[in-house]
Amino acid sequence: MISRFAPRSHFPLQRINIGARPPCNLRFLSVSPTSKPPGPNRFLRVTRTAAKYTAFTCFSAVLGLSVLIGGVFIHDAFTYSDKHVDRVPVSPLALHPERGGPKNLPIASVLVGDEDDGALVAGQDKPRLVIVGGGWGAVGVLQTIHPGDYHVTIVSPDTFTTFTPLLPSAAVGTVSVRSLIESLRKIIARLHGQLINGRAVDIVMSDRLLEVETVCATGEHRNIYLPYDKLVIAVGSVSSTHGVPGLEHCFQLKTVGDAQAIRRRILDNFESASLPSTSEEERKRLLSFVVCGGGPTGVETAAEIFDLCQEDIIKYFPKLLRKDVSIHVIQSREHILNTYSEAISKYAEDKFQRDDVELVTSARVREVHPDQVVYTTRDPDTGKVIEHTIPTNFVLWSTGISMNPFTSRVSSLLPNQVHKKAIEVDAHLRVKGAPLGDVYAIGDCATIETSIVSHLLELVEEADRNRDGKIDFEEWEIMVKRIKKQIPMAATHLEKACNSRVRSLFDLYDSDSDNALNLNELAVLLQEIGNKITALPATAQVASQQGKYLGHKLHLLATKRDVLLANGLPSATDEAVAGAFNYRHLGSLAYIGNAAVFDFGRLSFMGGLAAMYAWRSIYWSEQVSMRTRALLMIDWVVRGVWGRDLSRL
């Protein structure tokens, strides 16, 4: 085929016709019932044709690749520039901000980039949306609002967002940390937004001012006020200590910095263990890896450490090291992955047993020392507490979350915030107690109120059509509808037995059997339903859905605002543009070492390599940008071809 392609124009027509014959051989490739059995001659022709097609395919493939590479080169050549920047318009107020607010700090009402281009100039008149944090929640908002909706500013101590679910992979070098992060500046570029690299420390809600702590080059802290019209708090959480002493000797795995530190320590341990100056006892301690917490992060980290030993350490370090490696997972519950289905826990436990990863369940970590972990278990027969120690030089602490300082500050500012681990928000994600529609909180730092009883009076107000102060069954049905709309998390508890359940609930709590619920009876009923609602877990999935919900709502509010403003009407309320936030659990997944488990509610799925590839592809599709997608794919291929990078950096 190639031969026909290339020298075509040099031959007279007849020659080409002869040359054009081979495609007619195609017929020999199709085996029809009437065709003769293949002779040697025919076999030769078929082979030749096949060879030609193969050659042409290869040629085309190379051609396609060359065109691709050529295209990349040409594109690349246009990415270099030496244009000069001349006059840049900057408002004097941006250069010399006024002071004000309760602490008389500079108020950043105009930013230096506010007049950089037309879109930014136009944005100056828009309501100021300030987003605190740069994680899943914040990025969810940034991805769903539209350019021109708001004057967007993001306040974050990190200048990037992190794909947290793959941190365990980054901790051993299966993927590179740079493949998990995307610059926030690049994400907000779409919205012509701006980034302030700092840490929110306080709010003045009456003046709508956010106090931001920035660090200047000399290390000096300088606080400023950032005015907002809408504030989104999405600062995440810190690890919970559970009051265990010695946690300063533990690693955590919440940031890429943590992943880098873990990777350094793991390789350090292997290097130290291979030194001639290391004793046997010390070698075993260096090669003992302890993970406290049997949730997905802990399990995946243990699995990744196992992979590292199995696939790379064994090849490039003395074999004795691989033999001396021990991995422990200490879990306070009876099973690891206890939020997953039972079959999944079992599968993961079996897999770990085969891999010699030791699971210590129903155990409590008592203390962490620089060279060992002390934990206790209870004797199943006597109930006596037994103390154990594991000598180790690597402890990962991955259990529970706690408030960060800003979250506690916000919580303390508001009178009716009582939750200990997060800011309470209503079903519309508005911070309870803050001026309505000014402040939102999403992700790990927020928890949606589950109390229905606190809405008792307004519910009765709406449902009690005949104004008799009691709720009959018809009114109860209205109320249920209302509760479902207002607090979607209560829906399952009201719905489970459908209407029959609504009726039975009604009858159950109608203690005086007057076929109506009085306020007392209602209060008891709503209280008990509220108690049954479990808070949403502190996962990326929840934060992301909340962010997207909020971003969508903010966009709708912005769209309505302009119409209402033109008609001289006040802004719309959240309820007017969107329903309450409704979490849809899409499933949980976890990597357990050349195998993966999926829990899609009713459907569980677990398996080996195929499941691992499925696990990868789900995370791959969840990436925030094409850049991280490309980099992740490359990382996985590079690991396959050359193994993990064992350089301790």
Place this chain on the structure above:
Amino acid sequence: MISRFAPRSHFPLQRINIGARPPCNLRFLSVSPTSKPPGPNRFLRVTRTAAKYTAFTCFSAVLGLSVLIGGVFIHDAFTYSDKHVDRVPVSPLALHPERGGPKNLPIASVLVGDEDDGALVAGQDKPRLVIVGGGWGAVGVLQTIHPGDYHVTIVSPDTFTTFTPLLPSAAVGTVSVRSLIESLRKIIARLHGQLINGRAVDIVMSDRLLEVETVCATGEHRNIYLPYDKLVIAVGSVSSTHGVPGLEHCFQLKTVGDAQAIRRRILDNFESASLPSTSEEERKRLLSFVVCGGGPTGVETAAEIFDLCQEDIIKYFPKLLRKDVSIHVIQSREHILNTYSEAISKYAEDKFQRDDVELVTSARVREVHPDQVVYTTRDPDTGKVIEHTIPTNFVLWSTGISMNPFTSRVSSLLPNQVHKKAIEVDAHLRVKGAPLGDVYAIGDCATIETSIVSHLLELVEEADRNRDGKIDFEEWEIMVKRIKKQIPMAATHLEKACNSRVRSLFDLYDSDSDNALNLNELAVLLQEIGNKITALPATAQVASQQGKYLGHKLHLLATKRDVLLANGLPSATDEAVAGAFNYRHLGSLAYIGNAAVFDFGRLSFMGGLAAMYAWRSIYWSEQVSMRTRALLMIDWVVRGVWGRDLSRL
């Protein structure tokens, strides 16, 4: 074409023949002189054929890519394993090393990995080659010796080797640091060698013991002795301070750690400069980048910082920041890149002038403060020293080299080591004064002796055929030949005027005109020639060539050794297997911001993008592994498509 491919077997033969007609249209693509002018019908057919071929090409390209990806997947699937490691044979001596030597330290005569496989067991009987360092020189040796030649151990505080010429690119994120490094363990795997992660601190030459300082997990230092038969010192150098105070406020660019720190500081400066709390004066200071040293490293770093501002900062930071950026290069000589040809210096200076990169030449840095650099220039008219200051928050110090502690220790141990900046070696790279053939030094830490006069007596011994104590012209010619062989660096100075020069030199120094040189006359002559020889520059190219030369020689020695040993003869000397080291300068190159310069001795070449791609491809081909090649290529493409990563990590 695709349509014929896919459903082929579903059609009866006749149909396929009809379907096979299109290829016959090929004839219409060939324009023969007798063919008719193209009509609309013919045009249609030609177009259709062209479209079919294009479609088939695309299909094949996609197919080719799919096969490639499928292949990668299949290969990947076989890289996971859960094999168990059972018994690992380890010598008791490796677990409990004996103590000995002057300091009674553990002697690592057997390592824990020494019995891991057959090749390692066989290697135990081979002479022990210990290489100190993991840079260009060490890798040169590792790449050229053969598996089985020696029992190879490498001692290095870093576990990887670095492609140093691209560090300026890594310092701004054009390439990733991980793309510049390759694990030493992976490099020595080919030789079944082992790595000791430590720092050489001392040598006991009489006992052939290298003292290595290792750091255990608690931070405690533990020293051990490592026995050697052949020792290669390739520890590189540290930056020279030139006695300037305040260098602790400067960055250096010798390691990937330096590159990471620089990248962090640069992005820090931009983030701080964009804060509303930053004053105008402070912003200009934060955006002022000062490079001290106009050699390739300094120039390339300045160029890369310029690129970063020009291509990325301008897109994602307020435009005011780009405007306020200033880059200074302070050079003590009259021109930057002063070791390159004049045309190149000029070209680079012109490019920098166009780019607003300020060059301060003939200037001396007097002092570096945390917030400014003080330098002096001399008034060209009055000769008076004038002091200048540049406010800055980033100073790179990239000028000159100095001995590291181990190098000075080795130097101090030997009586005839007088060089202040490196270990003196003979033309065979053997450390002067050390037991002959035991210790070699290569790269930045070594300098080849240029003194010919010290060989005076042996030269006369050999050349003075008639034993009259004088050297006549015939004997002088023998002596010149000998000098050229023994000290190749002297060759140019003896050769330049070819034989006529040899004669003229002879006549010039024959002060008593007796047509013979007596010892005094010879001493003066050789002394003066020696003074003219310039030491080899401290570059990667020199280190790499020395490493490869030495590796090759060590291989030849190993090959000879076995033959000689079988015949009961002593080992061969270096002179018996290889000539003296002869450096061949392959040219110098430098990147100067979307442009590059090349100096190939007589030929200079400089230009814009095309030169930049040429510069990249030279460095690309110089990579130590396919892995770093692939990663570098990816980095360059990623920069082109998505720009540099602006995340401060």
